[in-house]
Amino acid sequence: MTDRWTDRLSDYLDDALSTSDRRELESHIRDCGDCAAALEDLRAIVASARALAARDVERGMETDLWPEIEARLRDIPVRAVPEPVREPWPVHRLSFSMAQLAAACVAVLLLSATAVWFAHDWGRRETLARSAAGGGLITAVPATSAPAEAAQNEIASLKRVLDERRDRLDPSTLRAIEESLAAVEAAVEQARLALEADPDDPYLVAHLEEMASRQLTLLRRAVDLAGGAE
Amino acid sequence: MTPPTTLVAPVRSGAEAEDVSRAQRGDLRAFERLYRAHVARVGGLVRRMMGMEHSLDVTQDIFVRVWQKIGTFRGESAFGTWLHRVAVNVILQKRASLRTERERFLSDEIALETAPARGRTDARDFDVERAIARLPQGARTVFILHDVEGFTHEEIGVFLGVTAGTSKAQLHRARMILRDHLTR
Numbered sequence: 001m002t003d004r005w006t007d008r009l010s011d012y013l014d015d016a017l018s019t020s021d022r023r024e025l026e027s028h029i030r031d032c033g034d035c036a037a038a039l040e041d042l043r044a045i046v047a048s049a050r051a052l053a054a055r056d057v058e059r060g061m062e063t064d065l066w067p068e069i070e071a072r073l074r075d076i077p078v079r080a081v082p083e084p085v086r087e088p089w090p091v092h093r094l095s096f097s098m099a100q101l102a103a104a105c106v107a108v109l110l111l112s113a114t115a116v117w118f119a120h121d122w123g124r125r126e127t128l129a130r131s132a133a134g135g136g137l138i139t140a141v142p143a144t145s146a147p148a149e150a151a152q153n154e155i156a157s158l159k160r161v162l163d164e165r166r167d168r169l170d171p172s173t174l175r176a177i178e179e180s181l182a183a184v185e186a187a188v189e190q191a192r193l194a195l196e197a198d199p200d201d202p203y204l205v206a207h208l209e210e211m212a213s214r215q216l217t218l219l220r221r222a223v224d225l226a227g228g229a230e
Numbered sequence: 231m232t233p234p235t236t237l238v239a240p241v242r243s244g245a246e247a248e249d250v251s252r253a254q255r256g257d258l259r260a261f262e263r264l265y266r267a268h269v270a271r272v273g274g275l276v277r278r279m280m281g282m283e284h285s286l287d288v289t290q291d292i293f294v295r296v297w298q299k300i301g302t303f304r305g306e307s308a309f310g311t312w313l314h315r316v317a318v319n320v321i322l323q324k325r326a327s328l329r330t331e332r333e334r335f336l337s338d339e340i341a342l343e344t345a346p347a348r349g350r351t352d353a354r355d356f357d358v359e360r361a362i363a364r365l366p367q368g369a370r371t372v373f374i375l376h377d378v379e380g381f382t383h384e385e386i387g388v389f390l391g392v393t394a395g396t397s398k399a400q401l402h403r404a405r406m407i408l409r410d411h412l413t414r
Contacts, residue, residue: 007402009402010398010401010402010405011398011402016398038409041409041413042405042406042409045358045377045405045408045409046377046405048358049358049362049373049377049378050377050378052274052278052358052359052378053271053274053378053379053380055274056270056271056273056274057270057271059270060270061269061270061273061289063286065265065269065286065289065290065293066262066265066266068290069265069290069293069294070258070262072290072294073258073261073294073297074258076294076297076298
């Protein structure tokens with residue numbers, strides 16, 4: 001038994017026919033006992049296949065492979081993944097205490113300062129990039145494309161400035177900044193250690209760049225908040 | 231009839247997410263819990279794709295690979311879905327090392343034609359497991375990945391390096407071979 005619909009039965013079962021083809025096939029099946037029987041058999045086979053996965057779970061695994069797997073894993077250096085970095089300031093609040101309102105004000109200030117910084121600094125970077133390219137239109141250089149020496153120097157410099165101006169910041173703001181910086185620095189360090197163990201892993205490279213970028217951004221925000229660079 | 235939407239047992243609430251997070255930081259006990267939650271499904275997949283001979287070794291290899299790669303899991307899909315993708319890749323690599331997968335996919339013979347004949351069996355009682363094992367490898371691979379595991383033809387195409395159309399054709403072929411066996 002074969003006709004032009006035979007090879008379309010699987011598409012029909014998988015909902016892969018156009019509406020018009022589906023209607024035509026359904027009309028055909030009403031008159032073609034062979035196709036109707038084939039469709040019924042295929043439907044039963046597909047249903048049986050789908051039941052296999054559930055049966056696997058019911059049966060479980062007869063052999064416990066864990067002891068051997070565990071022994072193998074102990075010989076493999078752990079590819080550490082940094083703890084999730086805490087967002088510097090909470091953003092989901094349903095009710096606010098006075099302290100939380102103050103923190104919200106700080107967040108708004110920081111966002112504003114960051115926006116100003118980005119508007120200012122991004123334009124400066126594009127200008128520098130254009131100059132370097134002889135005035136041609138090129139993509140702006142990312143703020144931290146790698147934990148390069150220049151970025152490390154900037155981080156050290158910003159830390160010194162922030163340390164000198166800590167008394168200009170509200171204690172609760174300073175505490176929030178320091179906690180966030182500690183979290184980001186820990187993440188950078190973990191990413192760096194992980195990358196040492198596996199220098200070719202592109203995920204770790206990208207992760208370290210992202211963490212270093214966050215660290216730099218956070219420090220710049222904090223210095224801006226403490227009075228900006230002088 | 232639409233493909234199954236879940237490849238594995240539903241995500242085990244926040245507990246599994248917590249175990250994934252812990253395992254990403256090197257916690258072997260958390261990884262053991264993930265292993266125990268998923269090994270039955272992974273073992274079934276390996277057994278069908280590889281046969282009994284290699285199933286235990288390859289299942290071990292899969293969980294070792296998952297441990298090595300778990301740091302790259304970003305939570306963009308369910309953990310079980312991600313784990314099964316890793317599993318399929320390990321299986322296909324293993325099979326490729328035993329025989330060139332693509333050659334077999336395109337040129338294998340219909341093994342069921344030599345299978346012992348059986349009387350008409352109701353499809354619901356049909357020993358689909360045994361019949362799957364006798365399918366030609368290309369058709370069997372697609373049938374398992376699509377009808378048992380729930381991958382789409384597009385995903386299968388990526389796994390096997392073939393087009394979605396080729397995957398569809400192999401699936402229909404597999405189902406029709408199984409039906410032939412059923413109606414002998």
